Amino acid sequence: MTRGWGQPGRTASGPARAELLRQRNLALALGTIARAGRCARAQLAEQTGLTKATVSSLADVLIASGLVVEGDPDRGLVGRPGSPLGLDPSGPVGLGVEVNVDYVSACVVDLAGEVRASAVLASDNRGIDAREVCERAARLARSLLSSPPVSGLRVAGLGVALPGLVDTTGVLRRAPNLRDLEGIAAAAVIAELLPELPSTVACGNEANLAALAELWFTDHEGRDDFVRVSGEIGVGAGIVIGGELWQGTNGLAGEIGHVFVDPGGPRCTCGARGCLEHIAGQEALLRAAGAYGGPATALGSGLGSVHELVTLARSGDGATLDALERAGTALGVALAAVVNVVDVPVVVLGGLYADIAPWLASAIVRELEQRVVSYPWAPTEVAVSPLGAGAAVRGAAGLAIRAVLDDPASWHPDTA
Template identity: 30%
Template sequence: MKTADPELMRAINRYHVIDAIRRDGPIARVEIVERTELSPATVSAITGALIEEGLVDVLRVAAGENGARGRPRVLLGLNGAAFHVVGVKLSAQRISITITDARGEALASLVLPVQLARQSTEVIADLIEDGVRGCVQDARLSMSQISGIGIGLPGVIDGVSGISHWSPVLGPRAEPFGQAVERRLGIRTLIENDANLVALAEHWFGYGRGLDSFAVVTVENTIGMGLIVDGRLYRGAHGVGPELGHVKMEAGGAPCRCGQTGCLEAYASDWGVLQMAEQLGLADGAMGDPGRRMAQLVRQAQQGDAALAQLFERAGGMLGLAIANIANLLNPPRIILTGEGLRAGDLLRRPLLAAVEANVLPTLREAMQITFHPWGDEMWARGAAVIVLRRIYEAPWNEALKNRPEEDVWMRSRSG
C-alpha cells in the first residue's frame, strides 16, 4: 500500500486545525482533537506552531467546568490581525469592495455605482484600483498590510488561472483580469465566479456552516451555481465550476447572450426577464438601468399586471425545474438561493417551490432543505475576501500538492 506524502499530510492536518479554530473558536485543544480526529500530539504540535507564527491567539484560560478541580483549558482563536485581505464584487451596476481581517470580519466597505458593461476592461481595472486604495485607507491600513485581493464576477471564470473566458461584465473574449488588477496594485489577485464566492461565504458565515456538502444558486443579472463537496469548492475542467445558467431548458428556445439558445439564464435571470418583457412590449429597454427597470416590473406585477405576473411565474417555474434537477442529480442536503432576483418575492418563489415539489423524487425531497438568503453588497464582497483567506490557510497544502513555490506570497507576515 502506498504511503501518503508526509509533507502533504502535515499541510492537510494544519488546514483542518485552522478550520476548526475558525469555525468553533474560542476552542480548547481537546475539542480540536474531537472535531478533526487527529491525535493530541499532532494537534498540540500544529497549534504551537500557529501560535508562534501569530496566526492563532491564546484568548483566555477557562476554569474547570462547574467549579471542578483540574487542569484549566487554554482556549484558542484566530488572530484577526494576522492578515488583511480585500474582497471585490463586480455586478452590472456597481463595484462593491470590503476589507476583512483574518477571521473574515469586515473592517471597511465601499460601493461604487457604475454601469460596468459600458466600460472597457482597462477602465474597470482602474476603477478597482482606485476603490481598493480608498477602502484600505478607510480601514486605516496601508497597502503593504494587504495579503491578497479576491474578485468575484459573473460568467465563465477560471479561478485557477485568473482568466475570464466570458462574462456579461468583461465581455466575450478571454481576459486575464486577475493579472490586470495585480499589475496595478502589486498584490496577488484571485478572480472567481461570483456564485462560487457565495458558496464559500455561506460555508464560513451562513446557512452552509457546519455542512460538508451543499449547493448555492444565485439569481441576479445572471444565474449562477456554487457547489461545496466534502468541505471543498467543486471545480471542473480548466478551473471552471458548474454553469447552471447555461443548462438547456428548451431545445431551440430563447436566445441567450452566450450565443446559444434555450439557456436557463434566458428565462429566469434579471436579464432574461427584461428581454422577455421588452419583446412582449411590457418594458422599455431605453428607460433606466436594469436594476431599476426590474424593480419597476416587480412593482407592476405586484400591483396586478397579469402579463408581468405570468412572466415571473414562468421564470420561477424554470428556475424551480433547474433546482429539481440539481436535487435529483446531486441530492445535496441543502440548496441555498440568494441574489437580487429574489426581489420578486412570491411572484418567483411560489412557482419555484411548486416546480421543485412536482419534479424532485419524494425520498430526495424529504432529505433536502431549500433556504432563501438575501445578501447585501457587503456580504458579496466579503465572500470574495473568503477566496483569499481560504487560499492563505490552504497555502502549505497547495504547495505540497502542486509544488508551486509562488504560493509563498499568500503567507506574507503581518508586518507586510
C-alpha cells in the first residue's frame, strides 16, 4: 500500500548491523524527543535505556542534522539544570496531498505530528482528465507551501492519498468512483509537477492512510488493533493489527465499500449489486436525505452538504433520520463481517461517519451485537475518530515524516 521509500536492510552482516543499530538508536532518540516535546539529555538516557555518553553523541548528530535544537538550561526543574532538547521548529515537514472524488487537499505536518497548515479545494474530479486532476492537487500544494505559516520550512517528502487500489508501482489500479485516474501513477505525476520538492514520494489508499493517521496522531489509548471505516463518496476501511497496517497479500486489504449489504440496491460502479457504498456512501446518504446538491464545486456543495445533513438530522427531519438509520444498519452489517472474519476489538468511525456518528452508532452497535459471534463475551467497541475529514491527507504527510523518524540519517537538509 505504501510505496516509495526503501525498507531498512534486513540482512544484517557485520558493518550493516552496526549501521542498523546506529539508525535504530538515532530513531529512538528522535522519536522520544518528538513525543516529549522537551527532553533533557538525562531524561532521554533514562527513557531510552541508552548510556548518557551514547545519548550525547546521538543528540549531537541530531542537532547537526537540523532535526533537534538545544534550548537554554531549564532551571525550573529540581536538581542539576539540564539543557532541554526539542524538535527544531524550522526542521523538516512532510507534505501530504489527497486526491479524492469530490475534493483535493493538502497539508503540512511536522515531526511532532502537528498540522502546520492545511487546505481543501472542493471540486468534483469525476470525468476530468487525470492530468488536470493532478494539476489541481499540485497547485493547491504549491499554494499551501507558499503560505506564511510554512513558507520557510523544508519539505522532507511527499505522500499522496488516493481513493482506490494502489499497486506496488504506485499506479492507481482501480478507482470505481474516479475512473479517469485508473492506470495512472498519480503520485509520480504530482511529484513531477512539483519539481522544487525532494524526489521522495510515497502513496497509498486513502482509507489505509487514514487508519495510519489514527495510529500515529491520536491518543488511541493503546488500542493497537482496530478497523477504521472512512465515509467519503466511496467507503473504505483500514485495518490495524498489532500497531501495523494490515495490507493483505497484494496491499489491497480493507475494501469494505463493496461488501454486500442489500440485494435490492442499484448496480454499483464496481459492477455488482448491493454494495455498502450505495447505502452508506456520502452521495447515497445525501440523496436519501434529500440534501444532495449536485457535484461539488469550489464554491460549495460537496463537503459543505455534510453539514447540511447534520443540520437536517438535528432538526429531526424524517427522511434524513431514515437514511441515517439505514446507513447505520448497513455499516453494522458490513463491519460485523469484518469483525467476524478478521477479529479486531475496536471499530473506529472516520471521515463523514465521525460527523454523523450520533445518528449511526445505535444501529451499528445493534448489528454488531447481533452478528458478531464473539460479541457476548468480547463486545466490539465503537469509537469515533477525532481526526475529521483530514485524516487521510494527514496520514499521507505522515508517510514522509515517518521516513525521517525511522531513519533520521536519511535527512540531509542541504539537499532538500
